[in-house]
Amino acid sequence: MSKNLVIVESPAKAKTIEKFLGKDFTVKSCFGHIRDLAKGDDAIDVKGNFKPNYEVSDDKKAIVAELKKLSKDADLVWLASDEDREGEAISWHLSEVLNLDEKKTRRIVFHEITKPAILKAIDNPRGIDKNLVDAQQARRVLDRLVGFELSPVLWKKVKGNLSAGRVQSVAVRLIVDREREINNFNYSSAFRVIARFNVGGKQMEAELGKRFETEAEAKAFLEKCVGANFTIKNLEVKPSEKSPAPPFTTSTLQQEASRKMGYGVSITMSIAQKLYENGLITYMRTDSVNLSELAIASAQNYISSNFGEKYSRPMRYTTKNDSAQEAHEAIRPTYFENVEIEGTPQEKRLYDLIYKRAIASQMAKAQIEKTIATIAIDGVTEQLVATGEVLKFDGFLKVYLESTDDDQEDEGSKMLPPLAVGEQLVLNQIQATERFTRPAPRYTEASLVKRLEELGIGRPSTYAPTISTIQKRGYVVKEDREGKERNFVQLTLEKQVISREDRTEKFASEKSKLFPSDIGMIVTDFLSKHFEQIMDFNFTASVEEEFDKIARGQLVWNKMIEKFYGPFHATVTNTSENAERQNAERTIGIDPETGKTVYVKVGRYGPFAQIGDNSDDEALKPKYASLRAGQLTETITLEEALDLFKLPRVVGNFEGKDIKAAIGRFGPYLMHDSKFISIPKTDDVFAIEFDRAVELIEGKRISDANKLLKTFEEDAEVKILNGRWGPYIAKGRDNYRLPKTTKVEELTYEVVAKIIEAEAKPASKKTAAKKVVAAKTPAKKTAAKKTAAKKVKK
DNA sequence: CAGTGAGCGAGCTTCCGCTTGACTT
Numbered sequence: 123m124s125k126n127l128v129i130v131e132s133p134a135k136a137k138t139i140e141k142f143l144g145k146d147f148t149v150k151s152c153f154g155h156i157r158d159l160a161k162g163d164d165a166i167d168v169k170g171n172f173k174p175n176y177e178v179s180d181d182k183k184a185i186v187a188e189l190k191k192l193s194k195d196a197d198l199v200w201l202a203s204d205e206d207r208e209g210e211a212i213s214w215h216l217s218e219v220l221n222l223d224e225k226k227t228r229r230i231v232f233h234e235i236t237k238p239a240i241l242k243a244i245d246n247p248r249g250i251d252k253n254l255v256d257a258q259q260a261r262r263v264l265d266r267l268v269g270f271e272l273s274p275v276l277w278k279k280v281k282g283n284l285s286a287g288r289v290q291s292v293a294v295r296l297i298v299d300r301e302r303e304i305n306n307f308n309y310s311s312a313f314r315v316i317a318r319f320n321v322g323g324k325q326m327e328a329e330l331g332k333r334f335e336t337e338a339e340a341k342a343f344l345e346k347c348v349g350a351n352f353t354i355k356n357l358e359v360k361p362s363e364k365s366p367a368p369p370f371t372t373s374t375l376q377q378e379a380s381r382k383m384g385y386g387v388s389i390t391m392s393i394a395q396k397l398y399e400n401g402l403i404t405y406m407r408t409d410s411v412n413l414s415e416l417a418i419a420s421a422q423n424y425i426s427s428n429f430g431e432k433y434s435r436p437m438r439y440t441t442k443n444d445s446a447q448e449a450h451e452a453i454r455p456t457y458f459e460n461v462e463i464e465g466t467p468q469e470k471r472l473y474d475l476i477y478k479r480a481i482a483s484q485m486a487k488a489q490i491e492k493t494i495a496t497i498a499i500d501g502v503t504e505q506l507v508a509t510g511e512v513l514k515f516d517g518f519l520k521v522y523l524e525s526t527d528d529d530q531e532d533e534g535s536k537m538l539p540p541l542a543v544g545e546q547l548v549l550n551q552i553q554a555t556e557r558f559t560r561p562a563p564r565y566t567e568a569s570l571v572k573r574l575e576e577l578g579i580g581r582p583s584t585y586a587p588t589i590s591t592i593q594k595r596g597y598v599v600k601e602d603r604e605g606k607e608r609n610f611v612q613l614t615l616e617k618q619v620i621s622r623e624d625r626t627e628k629f630a631s632e633k634s635k636l637f638p639s640d641i642g643m644i645v646t647d648f649l650s651k652h653f654e655q656i657m658d659f660n661f662t663a664s665v666e667e668e669f670d671k672i673a674r675g676q677l678v679w680n681k682m683i684e685k686f687y688g689p690f691h692a693t694v695t696n697t698s699e700n701a702e703r704q705n706a707e708r709t710i711g712i713d714p715e716t717g718k719t720v721y722v723k724v725g726r727y728g729p730f731a732q733i734g735d736n737s738d739d740e741a742l743k744p745k746y747a748s749l750r751a752g753q754l755t756e757t758i759t760l761e762e763a764l765d766l767f768k769l770p771r772v773v774g775n776f777e778g779k780d781i782k783a784a785i786g787r788f789g790p791y792l793m794h795d796s797k798f799i800s801i802p803k804t805d806d807v808f809a810i811e812f813d814r815a816v817e818l819i820e821g822k823r824i825s826d827a828n829k830l831l832k833t834f835e836e837d838a839e840v841k842i843l844n845g846r847w848g849p850y851i852a853k854g855r856d857n858y859r860l861p862k863t864t865k866v867e868e869l870t871y872e873v874v875a876k877i878i879e880a881e882a883k884p885a886s887k888k889t890a891a892k893k894v895v896a897a898k899t900p901a902k903k904t905a906a907k908k909t910a911a912k913k914v915k916k
Numbered sequence: 917c918a919g920t921g922a923g924c925g926a927g928c929t930t931c932c933g934c935t936t937g938a939c940t941t
Contacts, residue, residue, distance in 0.1 A: 131935065154935030181936095208934055262932075269931020277929065287931045395936080407934090583933055725921045732921080746921060770919080786917040793918070843941085850941055857941045 205231035380568035445578035510538030597642030605631025
């Protein structure tokens with residue numbers, strides 16, 4: 123039996139450290155927190171100094187039992203959880219739950235998983251910092267109180283299954299605020315003037331220093347340019363340099379993977395997790411840009427021998443973020459010698475990104491020479507400016523360049539042809555183009571994470587889960603949206619003639635952006651009205667200051683909570699008793715056909731439009747229609763609302779049965795002979811004609827025939843179908859998995875019947891009911907599925 | 917998904933931060 127037991131948070135870390143420490147040390151992982159507040163409402167004794175009631179979570183019972191046994195047999199137990207608030211608490215919970223003797227317990231910390239760092243830590247043990255633990259308890263208790271008191275208010279005043287919290291509610295608010303900013307944005311336009319010259323066979327572009335507000339002004343300017351001389355008046359050469367970005371933190375990795383590869387934050391994190399588990403990168407949930415001495419030295423070595431000495435620039439980065447706890451290194455490859463790795467294409471791409479970012483961070487600045495040419499126009503005061511860039515030394519640009527969120531109007535750095543002051547230029551054309559101002563862009567998952575990090579809200583381990591939560595609750599949807607068209611004017615001066623063209627462009631099209639839903643807006647407004655403090659962007663920052671005081675021993679944690687909870691709880695009670703129910707009802711106009719009032723509001727099944735008032739008289743009952751995806755009660759127009767009542771629409775009669783066109787949850791569809799056929803985006807559900815509808819129905823029949831792989835005489839209900847994940851069994855509305863090795867041609871009914879029997883689903887109504895319950899309690903759902911899967915294996 | 921929207925009342929939901937798997941119809 124080993125004399126020393128070291129406990130770390132992550133199993134991958136445990137494996138690495140065990141190698142450094144030799145045979146006298148056993149290194150085990152506790153898999154994060156082992157204990158948490160009890161699930162129910164008795165978790166915090168609000169009348170008894172907020173005493174927390176902790177429980178070992180079910181999924182941690184086994185590991186706790188194992189650690190208990192190992193710690194009993196060990197001479198010394200080394201608590202090596204991370205050096206931050208949460209890590210300190212993990213060590214404290216371990217010492218409590220494992221009942222560790224203080225005399226044989228050591229607390230150690232390291233910020234990097236390198237041999238010298240570990241050995242140094244072992245040489246410098248300390249005790250558990252109870253103040254830091256108390257700061258964590260305050261954080262935990264505050265979050266529980268806020269979340270579990272606010273959420274029930276929403277169930278009462280808005281609808282069930284909603285949630286609120288210190289982090290998620292502010293995240294939703296950011297998106298709601300941005301949406302309104304965009305909806306209220308005043309687009310204005312101005313004419314941007316670009317001249318194109320022919321210089322020694324090459325094209326050169328120059329822009330006018332000012333924009334014209336009206337077409338008339340732009341035209342007047344072009345008229346002055348007819349027959350004018352264009353002369354280089356001044357040439358200015360300015361050296362400049364560009365520095366590499368620091369190596370990745372969780373947040374910057376999520377941003378770059380989103381910008382460069384289009385990955386959502388959860389995808390990025392799960393790929394990074396794989397890389398970490400395979401020992402290829404350092405820990406992926408970090409807020410630090412720091413690199414270990416070893417890493418810097420090895421990067422320097424790699425750069426010098428592969429690119430040359432002058433490309434190396436060893437650099438220590440420091441984070442600017444106050445809320446950073448820096449328990450780990452920045453994200454970097456474990457070995458810079460691993461230029462390429464084995465793995466899935468996604469793993470390779472993400473690794474490549476991490477690798478290049480880390481190596482570039484240790485490389486020299488790029489040297490750039492900027493040339494600015496000023497061009498004078500005869501008889502005109504305004505001047506044209508042409509800029510060009512020459513890369514004198516590429517430096518870090520040899521491997522990596524960071525992307526930006528806003529690269530829609532990408533200027534592109536161009537070289538200028540050789541020019542001389544006084545030189546007369548040959549004009550090809552001058553164009554004055556109407557350009558519009560743009561509102562701030564909608565958030566992507568990653569840019570929302572960036573904003574949250576700036577506000578100090580949330581932690582690297584919770585960014586991705588928070589983004590998922592606000593989508594799961596229906597506050598926010600991630601979507602693509604078609605752009606709208608608008609007209610703009612372009613004036614062109616060419617060959618001394620001015621011409622005018624009306625052109626159209628698409629704008630405001632969005633890809634994978636976050637949009638608020640009606641519920642997201644209702645909840646945000648409700649919380650902002652009644653719980654201003656929680657919705658304040660600075661709330662987290664201000665409580666963090668208090669947590670820091672607790673950590674420094676200047677404040678007692680439950681006193682701090684008490685001061686917050688008193689007024690907060692009073693507001694909760696007051697709101698719960700007195701606030702009105704929120705349904706976002708809005709009158710949007712009068713139906714011209716019936717003269718009745720048209721409303722929109724949010725009901726049990728989501729937002730809908732209503733024509734006419736509620737009435738007991740059957741004949742006068744109002745008409746209802748659900749809003750379409752992407753429509754908001756806040757912004758829908760009367761015309762759009764009335765359109766909703768034009769469906770379902772009978773398109774015609776085919777094979778003795780009506781074809782109906784309507785819009786469902788998954789978009790526009792046709793229904794014929796009780797079968798559904800999706801209407802593609804290229805067709806308009808309001809206008810689709812009979813012939814086209816029949817074409818779609820027949821197309822669907824052909825693809826259905828291909829989907830059907832096999833049927834059985836014994837049971838017409840049972841079919842083998844070809845699905846997204848390959849062939850599967852369908853019986854009625856239930857589906858069953860086929861073993862991966864199955865050869866469909868050889869499949870007999872007997873085998874199929876056995877698989878169905880083994881999974882033995884209850885009658886379909888009960889399944890439906892069960893599914894609803896299961897979906898609400900994810901823990902139970904997985905448990906149930908596990909047992910089902912095991913049964914199949916037997 | 918498949919055209920629902922009254923009102924009542926049961927019993928359910930919910931937080932943030934540490935960790936990984938399990939597994940997709």
